[in-house]
Amino acid sequence: MTFPVEVTGEPWTGNVQPLLHEIYYALQRLLETGEITVIDLRALPLAPGEEEKIEQKLGQGEVRARIEALGPSEILETGIAGVWLVTHYNTEEEILGRYIEICRIPAILESQDQDIEYGLDEMEALLETR
Amino acid sequence: MTSAEFLLWVRGPGLQIAAVIFAFGIILRFFEIYMMGRKKNLSAKRAGGTAAGFRTVATRFLPADSETMRRSMFTVVAGYIFHIGLFVTLFLFVPHIELFGALTGLTWPGLPMPVVDFFTVISMIALLGLMWQRLTKPVLRMLSTGHDHLVWTLTFLPLLTGYLAYHHLFLPYTWMLAIHILSVELLMILFPFTKLMHAFTLFVSRWYTGSMAGEKGVKV
Amino acid sequence: MANDKSLIEILKSRGVSRRAFLKFCTTTASMMALPPSMVPAIASAMENARRPSVIWLSFQECTGCTESLTRSHTPTVEGLIFDAISLDYHHTLQAASGDAAEHAREEAMKENYGSYLLVVDGSIPLDNPGYSTIAGISNLDMLKETAKGAAAIISVGSCAAFGGLPHANPNPTGAASVADIIKDKPIINVPGCPPIPVVITGVFLHYLTLGTIPELDGLGRPKAFYGQNIHDRCYRRPFYERGQFAETFDDEGARAGWCLYKLGCKGPITYNACATMKWNQGTSFPIESGHGCLGCSEPRFWDMGGFYTALSEPTLDVTRAVGVAAAVGAGAGLAVGAVNQIKKKRAQSNHETVSVDDYKEDA
The missing domain is CATH 4.10.480.10 (Cytochrome-c3 hydrogenase, C-terminal domain)
Structure with missing residues (x-):
C-alpha cells in the first residue's frame, strides 16, 4: 500500500487553482448572461506569495486606471479580457481591499449619476459666469 | 461551562484523575495476579518450558489450524485490522506522540495525518463489523455480556470522537476535542478493571500456558 | 450628540463623491466580512444611517484595545466611521477630565436614554470594588448604571468579553466579564487581545448601517468574524x-x-x-x-x-x-x-486427609 503525499518546500493552501477555475466559470457567465462576479481576495486564506502567483498567472492587460477618492484605487485589466484586479488604498497607501472583478468595466470606474448631477450644477454655474 | 473550561478540565484535573486511577489499577492488578502463584508441579518435567513459552507467544498470533481459521476468518481479520489500526492511531498520530512526550519524555516520529485517518477509519469499521457479528450470531450473542458491550463502547468512543474532532464534524473543535479526551479518560479509568487489562497480561499468560504445556512434554 | 445628520450627509459635506462613497461601501463590506454582493444593500443602509451616541467604559484593561482601534484610525475610511458615531465618553480619548468628563457621560445617558451604544473594554472586579474605580465610582456600579439605558453593549477585547488576563488563574480581583453581570441587554462579544482593529470597526459598522445585532455564536461573538x-x-x-x-x-x-x-x-x-x-x-x-x-x-x-x-x-x-x-x-x-496467600494457606491447612475408608463409612 502506498500513500502519495506531496511534499514541497513552499507553503501553499491549494486555493490558487480553484480560484482560477472560479474565474473561468464567472467569465463564461459574464459572456452568456452578463452576470458580474466580484471576488474578495481578503476573504480567502492565501499563503504568502499566492496572491502574487494569481496575478502573475492572469498577466497584465491593456487598461490601467487610477482613481483618487478617499485615497488612491488602482484598476487593472488582467491579461484576460473581462477579468479586472481592483485594489483600494487609503491616503497612506495602505491596502484596504483587493478584489478580482469579472465584468466589462468595474462599476467604480463609471461616473455616478449623483456625481453627474453635481457636475450639471457646476456646469450651469460655469455657463452663467461666462 | 464554556467549551474552553471543559477542555481545561479534561486536560488538567480530569487527566490527573484518570491517570491516577489507571496507574493505581494496573499496578494493583499486576501484584494481585502475580502473587496468586501456582501450585507446585509435583510431576517430573518432561522437557524445558521456557522455550515452549516463547514459542507459544509467537504461535498464538495465528489460529491453531486451518479449520479454526476457516470458521473464524472474520474475527481474525477484523481483529487484526482493529488492533493494528488502533496501534497506529494511538501511537503514530503526532498530537498523541506530543502527549506521550510530555508524560514520559520519549518521542518518536509520527505518520502523515491522512494515513492515520485511514487507519482510524478501518479500525472503526472493523469494530462495527465485530459488533455486528456479536449481535447477529446466536452463539456469540449468547456468550456476550454487558461487560463485553461496555468494553466495546469504551474502545469505540475515543476512535469516533477523535475522528469527528480531527475532521471538525458535528460540534466545534474545542467541544469535540474535550469530549474525545474525556472518552479516553473513561477508558483509562475502567481499563484495569475490565477485560481491557489483556493488553498488559496477554503475552505473560501466553508464555505461561506455553511453558506449562512444554513441561508436560506437549509439542507447541 | 448630533443625531440629526445621516452618514451620507456628513460625507457629502466633506466633499466625498459618490464614487468615493462606493469605494467606502466596498471596503466596508470587506470589513464586515460580507460578500461583495452586499455592497448595494450597505450603500442604501448607510445613506439612512444616523449617528448613534456611544459611551465607552474602560475597566480593568491595558488600553491595548483602544490602541488597536486607533491604529486602524487612518484619516480616511475608518476615520469616517468615527465621524459617523458620536463618541460621547471615552476616558482615554476624550479631552475633558474630572467632573466635566463624568458630566459628559451622564448627559449622554440622559439625552439618548434607551438608544445609546455602550462599549466596554476591561473586566470588572467583583472581589473588592476598590480594586478599580473611575471618579470614585466602582466599575461594577458604573457598568450597571450605564447599561440600564443602553440599546446594546459591545464588549471589546477578551477582558470585557470573557475576563481575559485579569481573570487568569488565580484571578486575584475576582474579575468578571460584562456578560457575567448584565443579563438583560443584547451583548456583542468582540474578543481578542486585542481584537483585530477592522473587526472592531466592522462590528460598529454593522450596528450603524444595518441597525441590528449581527448573528452571534455560542460565545456571543459575531459569526462573520469568529465563525x-x-x-x-x-x-x-x-x-x-x-x-x-x-x-x-x-x-x-x-x-x-x-x-x-x-x-x-x-x-x-x-x-x-x-x-x-x-x-x-x-x-x-x-x-x-x-x-x-x-x-x-x-x-x-x-x-x-x-x-x-x-x-x-x-x-x-x-x-x-x-x-x-x-x-x-x-x-x-x-x-x-x-491476603490471598493467607487465605490459600489457611485453606490448605484446613484440608483433612481422607481415605477411601472414610467414604465407605458414610455410604
Missing part, C-alpha cells in the same frame, strides 16, 4: 496534514514554514478572522510571522497550559501523581496478594 477556525484557515495546514512540524523556533522546519502545533499553537481551538483579515492593514498574522496562535479570542486563553505547550499535552503535572498512584497501587496490590 472560522484558525487551524482550518491556516496556510500552514498542509504541513500539519503531512506531519511536518517545527520542533523549535529556529530549526529547519521553522525556517521552512512548517506547522507550529508542537510549539504550542492554539489555532485548532481558536475562532477568529486573523488568517484571512490579517493584521497591520493586511500585512500578516502571528502564524505567518512564525509564532503559534495564542488563542486570544477564546475564553481562559491564559490558562490553556502555557503558550508553548502543545494542545494535546496536559495542563497540570500528571507524572508525579501517577508515580504516587503507582506506589499506592503496589502497596494495595501487595496487601491484596498477601
Whole structure:
C-alpha cells in the first residue's frame, strides 16, 4: 500500500487553482448572461506569495486606471479580457481591499449619476459666469 | 461551562484523575495476579518450558489450524485490522506522540495525518463489523455480556470522537476535542478493571500456558 | 450628540463623491466580512444611517484595545466611521477630565436614554470594588448604571468579553466579564487581545448601517468574524496534514514554514478572522510571522497550559501523581496478594486427609 503525499518546500493552501477555475466559470457567465462576479481576495486564506502567483498567472492587460477618492484605487485589466484586479488604498497607501472583478468595466470606474448631477450644477454655474 | 473550561478540565484535573486511577489499577492488578502463584508441579518435567513459552507467544498470533481459521476468518481479520489500526492511531498520530512526550519524555516520529485517518477509519469499521457479528450470531450473542458491550463502547468512543474532532464534524473543535479526551479518560479509568487489562497480561499468560504445556512434554 | 445628520450627509459635506462613497461601501463590506454582493444593500443602509451616541467604559484593561482601534484610525475610511458615531465618553480619548468628563457621560445617558451604544473594554472586579474605580465610582456600579439605558453593549477585547488576563488563574480581583453581570441587554462579544482593529470597526459598522445585532455564536461573538477556525484557515495546514512540524523556533522546519502545533499553537481551538483579515492593514498574522496562535479570542486563553505547550499535552503535572498512584497501587496490590496467600494457606491447612475408608463409612 502506498500513500502519495506531496511534499514541497513552499507553503501553499491549494486555493490558487480553484480560484482560477472560479474565474473561468464567472467569465463564461459574464459572456452568456452578463452576470458580474466580484471576488474578495481578503476573504480567502492565501499563503504568502499566492496572491502574487494569481496575478502573475492572469498577466497584465491593456487598461490601467487610477482613481483618487478617499485615497488612491488602482484598476487593472488582467491579461484576460473581462477579468479586472481592483485594489483600494487609503491616503497612506495602505491596502484596504483587493478584489478580482469579472465584468466589462468595474462599476467604480463609471461616473455616478449623483456625481453627474453635481457636475450639471457646476456646469450651469460655469455657463452663467461666462 | 464554556467549551474552553471543559477542555481545561479534561486536560488538567480530569487527566490527573484518570491517570491516577489507571496507574493505581494496573499496578494493583499486576501484584494481585502475580502473587496468586501456582501450585507446585509435583510431576517430573518432561522437557524445558521456557522455550515452549516463547514459542507459544509467537504461535498464538495465528489460529491453531486451518479449520479454526476457516470458521473464524472474520474475527481474525477484523481483529487484526482493529488492533493494528488502533496501534497506529494511538501511537503514530503526532498530537498523541506530543502527549506521550510530555508524560514520559520519549518521542518518536509520527505518520502523515491522512494515513492515520485511514487507519482510524478501518479500525472503526472493523469494530462495527465485530459488533455486528456479536449481535447477529446466536452463539456469540449468547456468550456476550454487558461487560463485553461496555468494553466495546469504551474502545469505540475515543476512535469516533477523535475522528469527528480531527475532521471538525458535528460540534466545534474545542467541544469535540474535550469530549474525545474525556472518552479516553473513561477508558483509562475502567481499563484495569475490565477485560481491557489483556493488553498488559496477554503475552505473560501466553508464555505461561506455553511453558506449562512444554513441561508436560506437549509439542507447541 | 448630533443625531440629526445621516452618514451620507456628513460625507457629502466633506466633499466625498459618490464614487468615493462606493469605494467606502466596498471596503466596508470587506470589513464586515460580507460578500461583495452586499455592497448595494450597505450603500442604501448607510445613506439612512444616523449617528448613534456611544459611551465607552474602560475597566480593568491595558488600553491595548483602544490602541488597536486607533491604529486602524487612518484619516480616511475608518476615520469616517468615527465621524459617523458620536463618541460621547471615552476616558482615554476624550479631552475633558474630572467632573466635566463624568458630566459628559451622564448627559449622554440622559439625552439618548434607551438608544445609546455602550462599549466596554476591561473586566470588572467583583472581589473588592476598590480594586478599580473611575471618579470614585466602582466599575461594577458604573457598568450597571450605564447599561440600564443602553440599546446594546459591545464588549471589546477578551477582558470585557470573557475576563481575559485579569481573570487568569488565580484571578486575584475576582474579575468578571460584562456578560457575567448584565443579563438583560443584547451583548456583542468582540474578543481578542486585542481584537483585530477592522473587526472592531466592522462590528460598529454593522450596528450603524444595518441597525441590528449581527448573528452571534455560542460565545456571543459575531459569526462573520469568529465563525472560522484558525487551524482550518491556516496556510500552514498542509504541513500539519503531512506531519511536518517545527520542533523549535529556529530549526529547519521553522525556517521552512512548517506547522507550529508542537510549539504550542492554539489555532485548532481558536475562532477568529486573523488568517484571512490579517493584521497591520493586511500585512500578516502571528502564524505567518512564525509564532503559534495564542488563542486570544477564546475564553481562559491564559490558562490553556502555557503558550508553548502543545494542545494535546496536559495542563497540570500528571507524572508525579501517577508515580504516587503507582506506589499506592503496589502497596494495595501487595496487601491484596498477601491476603490471598493467607487465605490459600489457611485453606490448605484446613484440608483433612481422607481415605477411601472414610467414604465407605458414610455410604
